[in-house]
Amino acid sequence: MVRKSILLASCFLVAAQAKDYHTKVVILGGGVSGISAALNLTASGISDFMMVEARDILGGRAQNAPFADINVELGCNWVQGLGTNPINQLALKYNLSTTFSDSADVVWYNESGKYDGTATYNKLDADFTKVLDIGMEKLKSNLVDVSGRVSLDLAGWHPKTPEDEAAEYYFWDWEFGEDPEASSTVFAAVNDYWTYNSFGPGSDGNNYVLDNRGFSRIFIEESKKVFKQNDKRLLLGTTVTKIEYNNKGVTVHTKNGDRIYAEYALSTFSVGVLQHKDVEWSPALPDWKLEGIYGFHMATYTKIFLNFPYQFWDDTQFVVWADPDRRGYLNAWQNLNAPGYLPKNTSTNIFFATVTQDLSYEMEAKTNEEVQAELMAVLRKMYGNDIPEPTEIMFPRWHNNPLFRGSYSNWPIGESDEHHANMKASLHNRVFFSGEAMSEEYYGFLQGAWFTGAKAASDITRCMKHKCPSSEYYPEIKNADIKASIVRRGFLDTLQ
Structure with missing residues (x-):
């Protein structure tokens, strides 16, 4: 009672x-x-x-959190598309601390150690330009869309090795948050064009936000x-x-x-x-x-931050790991100690991995200790067994968070x-x-x-003001070409 x-x-x-x-x-x-x-x-x-x-x-x-004596960005981290982009203009207005992000400043590792991935990266860079051209041509000609995988193939990109797949993940998944099979070619082209060409001179660029006040x-x-x-x-x-x-x-x-x-x-x-x-x-x-x-898709893009007693990794902005067994597995690593990034600080040595899609879901389901063990196993394959354990680990769980259910x-x-x-x-x-x-x-x-x-x-x-705009929507979306094909092949007759 x-x-x-x-x-x-x-x-x-x-x-x-x-x-x-x-x-x-x-x-x-x-x-x-x-x-x-x-x-x-x-x-x-x-x-x-x-x-x-x-x-x-x-x-x-746009979230940041304290980590290793600084604040790191858990969510959005780049001003993408510069010039008159209102986000860039706000960054300039409030003197946000940023640095140029150069994805070509990268070193490559596989099970045999460091290798030269420059030629592969350059070929993929050229082929991706062809992908965008394919998307724009389909848009202008009102042709059916195809997946990113199809357009990459049409552009001449055919990954055959773990090193090829590592470059592809770094170039595609790390940007879109999903693999080429899931992504639209036409709208990837539209998205890229508007982001990097619509804000006037100097709009083609990415700036990484480093401001301790937070993005x-x-x-x-x-x-x-x-x-x-x-x-x-x-x-x-x-x-x-x-x-x-x-x-x-x-x-x-x-x-x-x-x-x-x-x-x-x-x-x-x-x-x-x-x-x-x-x-x-x-x-x-x-x-x-x-x-x-x-x-539509809500991609998940997860940054897993590790802080170490000292830097043992390369000075480049990025490091790519080519896993021999699984495409994209702990593929993209980023160095906040790179020149032009964080000021030298003996207690802040941050090296972090980015995972996306299914691997993000897997990591979110694990404890911090389990995730740290996976990351350290890969780092030891790249840098040897004598590297130190991290002093801290942190990562957001965007997919499981009911306020967001993903990253972008x-x-x-x-x-x-x-x-x-x-x-x-x-x-x-x-x-x-x-x-x-x-x-x-x-x-x-x-x-x-x-x-x-x-x-x-x-x-x-x-x-x-009683002047509502007309709301464009389609209660029924019809596909005349498919209907015509079905009629032509006599499918409707058999269904009747």
């Missing part, structure tokens, strides 16, 4: 603490896209909005233009559990029992979160939207432009969607999140 009374008292306490909020617009998520939307709503003279963020800090997947600092500083200290419109540490919507408005339910009543909502949830159904939708998302969401999106083979339009289309012009995955040009990049947040804010502003 006492226990029952305690439970009842706890329920009453939660109910008493729960709050109801009323606002014009609610932004769900305090990442880059949400911050961009808040800035644009404010610039349009709209201040009656709220932002709900599950973490106790803004920034989304997120530039976004947090921008958010201060909107949210003042202790701003009641900002709900940190608040997890969304359910979204009810109709053609009149939206009700957002939170884990602590709060309800937010809004005329409009902006979902900035990652496509991974949408796929995992970590948030309940009422009514359920329509079939046409689910097809687009599930057709990748356009897969089979996802059509119409499917993507469905994924980002609004519901009743009441619920809008933004985030890097919702950008056709810049998916997978921070600027994709930035631009889609601004676009969603513009659409909501127009709706508030």
Whole structure:
């Protein structure tokens, strides 16, 4: 009886603490896209909005953590696409510390030791340019898309050895987060073109962020233009559990029992979160939207940081391991002690591996000690048995984290432009969607999140002025060529 009374008292306490909020617009998520939307709503003279963020800090997947006497980036780490790219402009505005990232500054190892992989790398570099040309030609001629594997083959790239596969992983998977078999050629070409050619002179480049304040600092500083200290419109540490919507408005339910009543909502949830159904939708998302969401991919890209008593590895920015048995196994290593990176510090000697896709899932399921043992086994194959054990290890578990369910999106083979339009289309012009995955040009990049947040804010502003833009979506996506082929071959007759 006492226990029952305690439970009842706890329920009453939660109910008493729960709050109801009323606002014009609610932004769900305090990442880059949400911050961009808040800035644009404010610039349009709209201040009656709220932002709900599950973490106790803004920034989304722009996250850093203390490690080996510095802060390292767990999430996004590069300014990719320079020039007038708004992310690059913010980095310049806030004097973010960066350095040029040169993937050609690399040494190669296999079971026999160091080998010369320059010729293989250069051939793959040239063949990848052909892949992009193939993608652009298919786009211009309205030809069917093919996977990255097909286009690599058409370009003349045929990996036959573990060393070939190591170069391919370093060139493809390490960039897209998934292998060539999973990736679209057409949209890889679109994505590359817009990222490295659309921001004017000098836009073709990557800068690695080394700022101890964290990459997120530039976004947090921008958010201060909107949210003042202790701003009641900002709900940190608040997890969304359910979204009810109709053609009149939206009700957002939170884990602590709060309800937010809004005329409009902006979902900035990652496509991974949408796929995992970590948030309940009422009514359920329509079939046409689910097809687009599930057709897209949320890649997982995991950096596993090791700190050592001293540096025993090469001075190049990158090191590639060609595993004899498994393509991509602990393939890409990065040296934060490289010239131009971290200042010399006797307690900070960071060498880290990046894993993606299935290997990321495997590592996330293991303990830190088990992961460290795997990494050290590879390092001893490269540098001998006398190397020291690391003093620290750290890595994020992006895939298993219910707030993210992955690192960034990748356009897969089979996802059509119409499917993507469905994924980002609004519901009743009441619920809008933004985030890097919702950008056709810049998916997978921070600027994709930035631009889609601004676009969603513009659409909501127009709706508030009773001038809603038409929402492009496709309740049925038909394939005339396939239908014609089926008819021509008499398949429909046999089915009838």
